Amino acid sequence: MLDLKLMQKDPELVRAALEKRGSPIDVAEFTAMDERRKALIAEVETLKAEKNRVGPEIAKRKKAGEDASDLLERMGLVAERTRRLDAELSEVEAAEKEWMMTVPNMPHASVPVGKSEEDNPVVRVWGEVPKFDFQPREHWDLGTALGGLDFERAAKLAGARFAISFGWCARLERALAQFMLDTQTGLHGYTEVIPPYIVNRRTMTGTGQLPKFEEDLFKLTDERDFFLIPTAEVPLTNIYADEVLDEAQLPVKFCAFTPCFRSEAGSYGKDTKGLIRLHQFHKVEMVNFAHPDRSYEALEVMTGAAEKVLQLLELPYRVITLCTGDMGFGAAKTYDIEVWLPGQDKYREISSCSNCGDFQARRANIRFQPAGSKKTEYVHTLNGSGLAVGRCLVAVIENCQRADGAIVIPQALRPYMGGLEVVEPK
């Protein structure tokens, strides 16, 4: 959520910032609501102040056995009017809050202005794109041929956009997950967390999935307001909801390996084959709670932590900055890491690292107390994939394939694979 004060003080600045990301807002609509709210508050509070003054007088008279019917009659009218105005005030407040909650974050000044993914500049490229003396195959083809992947039976069990892994492939996915967790906890100082995979509405609202994107989520309709997490960013970021951290605690760095569930409504026809876009996938997620002065620095470091995994696996990739028009709802700045996929002959997203500034912290009410200060401030929250496990599995299969259809396990993963070096065709 944006700062209400800023919205009141300089709505034009907010409007201009959001225009850059293609999210127009109606300033007049907001101003009308805000002014109506203030007018109602002024009137309601005048009435309540009178109530508070007269109340003790009624009590005093009753105690003394005196008649108070004149005051009672008058206060009856005041109460009636207060009820009506209070009801209207609640409506206006709810509408204004809802309005604020559906406004996306403002892009940071350093974010390049652009309309779509076409306009995302490449920041750096790492590794050599491998040259094959044969036609490289796609992962669903290779994986299925080696008996590791089965999409048909997955469709029987659950439907489209699901997969089953068997044997070496299941183990490889587990190895990747463990390798990523070990890297983030061992090399980069992250604390490993196992959070709930099901969360409530409040939590989904804190990170920005709700109220605007409910159709992207899986909801447990028979239960209370329960949702399956679309990313561990949601439970990890909300861990400190409604809490005040000590300045000395910052930065707090959590990572978690979790399943992620996405309805993929609206992505019909996109990536219908393979592991790229599933309803259920695994991801290692990193979340930082950072001091506002150091959050953009932290974003660079976090992106580097995600890159490190690909470097150790020797998978070529590039980093791009999302332009203003391509950023997610809560982000102020985002780097995407795209890994090279020979089967598809292109780079595909494998990680997204964002600084959300105080946008989520304000929604979830996550603050810190600067040393020696009585006041609290909102922390800055960052999140990034470190990495998407399923897509990394795709990258390993496609980049490490041999002409005979075998897959050569990357050196770094072999200890996690019981020493296995090559997955041989039968």
Add this chain to the structure above:
RNA sequence: GGAGAGGUGGCAGAGCUCGGUUUAAUGCGCUGGUCUUGAAAACCAGAGGCGGGGCAACCCGUCCGGGGGUUCGAAUCCCUCCCUCUCCGCCA
């Protein structure tokens, strides 16, 4: 799933029976001060969040788990939801 108890300010904990000098007692902790070589102790004073108004010192409203209701007036009465604890049952 069954039965019972409870959610009050940073923490502990009264108030709820009988709604109105409670602007939520008291203790601890916290901040400033006095005293002291320093610290402790003692004593004095102060202190919250959110919102509205004012140039300002300030003033007002609101907050006793969330929401709703009764009433001139609710921490207190009623309804509802959530959470915690104890006992029983079941269970990886």
